[in-house]
Amino acid sequence: MRFFNDTKYVVTFLLSLIGLFSFLLYKNLTARPGESDSPTIGVLTFKTKTVLRKYNDQVVWDNIESRSEVKNRDTIRTEGFSDAILTLNDGTKINIAENSMILLDISDKNININFAYGAFDAAREGGSTGETKMKITSGDKTVEVGKGDVKLDKTKDELNVKVGQGEAKIHSNGKEETVGKDQMASVSKEGVRVSKPKFSLVSPPDKKNYFVESGNETIGFTFNGVTQETLKGTSPVIEVSTSHDFTKLVLKDKIKSGSYSKSLGNGSYYWRIAYLDPESKTKQFSETGRFRVLTDPPLRLFSPRDGENYNYTNDLPVVKIAWNQLELYSSYTAQIAEDTGFTKGLKSKQTQNQSIAFDGLGDGAYFARVIAKSNMPDVQEKISSVSKFTVGKKLSLEPPVILEPAKGKVFTKDQIQNNIFFTWKDNKDFPSFALEISSDSNFSKTIIKQTTQSNFLKLGSDLSEGNYFWRVRGTQGGKEDIVSAIGNFSIVAKEDLNLVSPNNGSDVEANENSGTVLRWKKLSAKSEYVLEVSKSSDFNSVILKETTSNHYQEVKLKEFGKYYWRVTGTSNSGNTSSDSWNFSFNTSMEPPVLVTPTRGETVDLLSRTNIAFAWKPTEKAIGYRIRLIDISGVREKQVFSERVTQPKYGFNDLQKLNEGRFRVELCSLYGTTSGEKESVYHRSEFYISLPAMKVPKILTPGKIYVE
Structure with missing residues (x-):
C-alpha cells in the first residue's frame, strides 16, 4: 500500500487507466457491428434512400445496402421516402413502405413477421411450396397466409388487411375470420370486420412514381364501382394523405364520377375511397394506394464550362468535371471524348460524388458530359448537356495578377501598425516572385523590392504617410521577368469618411418603399457606422438614427x-x-387624397349597410390600393386590403368592425417598365360608433306563477 503514498506511482497508474479507457472508448465508437451468426433467410433485392437493419443480438442500427443478405430475426426499418424489397429463400417477396418496421423470424419453419408499424405487402407465389405458412403478428392479432398476396397497414387503433390472391386467416380475441380474394378486413378493439369494398382503385397504380422537373404534377385518379346507384347510396369521398393512417389529409372531396384529378407537389401520398355502407350504415374504405411525386431536376454540368481553355506551361493540366447533385440518382459516370458521339478516345470514371478529375489529357479539343444512374427501377438514366473544352500549351506566359491591397485602398497608420499584407494569384509557371513598391507610377524610385516563392508577402517596413504604387514580377530563372499590372494604395494619419449619394443639395425621388438609399465610402478598417437624418442643419432634432456595418x-x-x-x-x-449633406425628398408618383370619410369623422353604423370610401383620382394612375386598419387596441389589426381601379370602394362586411379608431391608407399604382409601383401612402384616421343597445321592456304576458 505504500506505493499509493508515492506521487509518481499514483500519477503513472492514473495515466495508464486514462489511456486504457480512452482506447476502449475509441474502439467502441469506431467499431461497426459485426455479422450475425444467424442463418441467412433472404436478400435485400432493392432499396431507395435510407433502410436500416438491426441484428437480433445487437442494439445498434446500421445502414443496409442492396444485395445484402438478411439474417434470421433481423429487424428492418425504413425512413421517409424510403422503401425496400426483401426476397426470402422460398421466393416470398416483402415490400416495406416508408416509415415502417418489421422483424423476420423463421425459427419454426414458418415465416413469422412481427409488424411494428407502417405498411407493407407480401406475395407468396407458386414457387413457395410445402406446408410453410406466413404468420404476421401485430400486438395480439395474427394474420396467417398460405399462398397469394396480402397488403397490411397499421394505424394507431386499427390493422387493415387486403387480400389480392389466395386467402388469409385472422386470429383476434380468440376468434378466427377468413378473408378471401379481393376482400378487406379491419381489425380493431370491436373485432374483425370483413367486407368486399364497393370501390376498387385503378390509377395511379400502387407504388407509382411521378417525376417532375419542378412545381406540381396533376394526378389523375380513376376507380371502379361508381354508378348512379352507388353514388346515391354510399356518398363516396376521395381522401389523399401524406401519412398512411390518413391523419394528414391534403385532399378530401366528394366524387361524382369514376375519375378525379388534383395537382400535387413533391411528396409521398396515400389515397383511398371512403363511403357509407348502405346496409350497416357504417363508414367503410377501399384499399389504400400509394404513389409519390418526385422532383427530378435536369442534370447540369458546372465544369468545364463550354468553350473553356486549359493552358499549361510544363505539366499537363488536371481537368475537373463537376455537376449538380440529384437526389434520385445514386451514381454518376463522367465521360471525356474527342468527338460528340463519345466513341473516339473515350475516358470514363464512375463516382457517387458530384465531381471527379481527369489528368493526362494532351493538346486538343475534348467533349465532356455526365450520366446519372438511379437504383430505382422506373427511373431512366439522365444525361447532361455536352461541354467542349480545349487543352493547349501556353505560347506566352500570363503576367501575375495582383489581389491585395485593392486599387486605391487607404490605410491609416494605426491600422497597419507597420504591416501590410500583399497577395497575388498563385502561378506555377513562375518559380519565384519579386514584389516592388515605389513612390511613383514609373517605379523610378523603388522603395522596397523583396523576393519570395509564395504568392503573398507581409511587409514590416515603416512606410510613411503618402501615396504608393506596387507590382509583382514573375521570375523565370535567366529569362525576362513578366510584370503584373500596377496597383496603388495610400497611407494617411486618419482616414476621411466621405458621403457618396445622394449628392449634396440634390432632389431625390421616393422609391417603391417610400424611401431612398443613402451611401458613403467604406472605411478600410472594419467599422460600425451611425447614420443620422434630421430636418435641421444643426441636428438638434434627429428623426432617424441607425447603426449598420454596411456602407449604405x-x-x-x-x-x-x-x-x-x-x-x-x-x-x-x-x-x-x-460632413453634413442635404437633399430634397419628393416623388413624381402622386398619392390620392381621401375625401370621405373625412379626417376625425365619426361614422355611425346604426343606419348603414356599408361604409363608402372615396378619394380624388390621380393622373396616370392605373389603380389604387386601399387598406383599413383597426388601431383602437394595443396592436394594430388589418381589416382589409384591396386593389381597385376606381377612386372609390364600398365595404359591406360590417361584422368585421368594432367600435373604436381606424386608419385608412391609400396609394396610387403606376405602371413602369419594371412592374407595378406604389406611390407613398396617404393616411387618414376616423372613428366608428355602434348604436347603443336598449334594454328590452317586457309588455306581455305579465307575471306567470307555476305551481
Whole structure:
C-alpha cells in the first residue's frame, strides 16, 4: 500500500487507466457491428434512400445496402421516402413502405413477421411450396397466409388487411375470420370486420412514381364501382394523405364520377375511397394506394464550362468535371471524348460524388458530359448537356495578377501598425516572385523590392504617410521577368469618411418603399457606422438614427421636404465623422387624397349597410390600393386590403368592425417598365360608433306563477 503514498506511482497508474479507457472508448465508437451468426433467410433485392437493419443480438442500427443478405430475426426499418424489397429463400417477396418496421423470424419453419408499424405487402407465389405458412403478428392479432398476396397497414387503433390472391386467416380475441380474394378486413378493439369494398382503385397504380422537373404534377385518379346507384347510396369521398393512417389529409372531396384529378407537389401520398355502407350504415374504405411525386431536376454540368481553355506551361493540366447533385440518382459516370458521339478516345470514371478529375489529357479539343444512374427501377438514366473544352500549351506566359491591397485602398497608420499584407494569384509557371513598391507610377524610385516563392508577402517596413504604387514580377530563372499590372494604395494619419449619394443639395425621388438609399465610402478598417437624418442643419432634432456595418442604408421617410444627413464611423483606431449633406425628398408618383370619410369623422353604423370610401383620382394612375386598419387596441389589426381601379370602394362586411379608431391608407399604382409601383401612402384616421343597445321592456304576458 505504500506505493499509493508515492506521487509518481499514483500519477503513472492514473495515466495508464486514462489511456486504457480512452482506447476502449475509441474502439467502441469506431467499431461497426459485426455479422450475425444467424442463418441467412433472404436478400435485400432493392432499396431507395435510407433502410436500416438491426441484428437480433445487437442494439445498434446500421445502414443496409442492396444485395445484402438478411439474417434470421433481423429487424428492418425504413425512413421517409424510403422503401425496400426483401426476397426470402422460398421466393416470398416483402415490400416495406416508408416509415415502417418489421422483424423476420423463421425459427419454426414458418415465416413469422412481427409488424411494428407502417405498411407493407407480401406475395407468396407458386414457387413457395410445402406446408410453410406466413404468420404476421401485430400486438395480439395474427394474420396467417398460405399462398397469394396480402397488403397490411397499421394505424394507431386499427390493422387493415387486403387480400389480392389466395386467402388469409385472422386470429383476434380468440376468434378466427377468413378473408378471401379481393376482400378487406379491419381489425380493431370491436373485432374483425370483413367486407368486399364497393370501390376498387385503378390509377395511379400502387407504388407509382411521378417525376417532375419542378412545381406540381396533376394526378389523375380513376376507380371502379361508381354508378348512379352507388353514388346515391354510399356518398363516396376521395381522401389523399401524406401519412398512411390518413391523419394528414391534403385532399378530401366528394366524387361524382369514376375519375378525379388534383395537382400535387413533391411528396409521398396515400389515397383511398371512403363511403357509407348502405346496409350497416357504417363508414367503410377501399384499399389504400400509394404513389409519390418526385422532383427530378435536369442534370447540369458546372465544369468545364463550354468553350473553356486549359493552358499549361510544363505539366499537363488536371481537368475537373463537376455537376449538380440529384437526389434520385445514386451514381454518376463522367465521360471525356474527342468527338460528340463519345466513341473516339473515350475516358470514363464512375463516382457517387458530384465531381471527379481527369489528368493526362494532351493538346486538343475534348467533349465532356455526365450520366446519372438511379437504383430505382422506373427511373431512366439522365444525361447532361455536352461541354467542349480545349487543352493547349501556353505560347506566352500570363503576367501575375495582383489581389491585395485593392486599387486605391487607404490605410491609416494605426491600422497597419507597420504591416501590410500583399497577395497575388498563385502561378506555377513562375518559380519565384519579386514584389516592388515605389513612390511613383514609373517605379523610378523603388522603395522596397523583396523576393519570395509564395504568392503573398507581409511587409514590416515603416512606410510613411503618402501615396504608393506596387507590382509583382514573375521570375523565370535567366529569362525576362513578366510584370503584373500596377496597383496603388495610400497611407494617411486618419482616414476621411466621405458621403457618396445622394449628392449634396440634390432632389431625390421616393422609391417603391417610400424611401431612398443613402451611401458613403467604406472605411478600410472594419467599422460600425451611425447614420443620422434630421430636418435641421444643426441636428438638434434627429428623426432617424441607425447603426449598420454596411456602407449604405435605406431610410423610409414619412414626409416630403428637405433633409440633412451625416455618418460617423467607429473602429479600433477611433471615430471618424463625415460632413453634413442635404437633399430634397419628393416623388413624381402622386398619392390620392381621401375625401370621405373625412379626417376625425365619426361614422355611425346604426343606419348603414356599408361604409363608402372615396378619394380624388390621380393622373396616370392605373389603380389604387386601399387598406383599413383597426388601431383602437394595443396592436394594430388589418381589416382589409384591396386593389381597385376606381377612386372609390364600398365595404359591406360590417361584422368585421368594432367600435373604436381606424386608419385608412391609400396609394396610387403606376405602371413602369419594371412592374407595378406604389406611390407613398396617404393616411387618414376616423372613428366608428355602434348604436347603443336598449334594454328590452317586457309588455306581455305579465307575471306567470307555476305551481
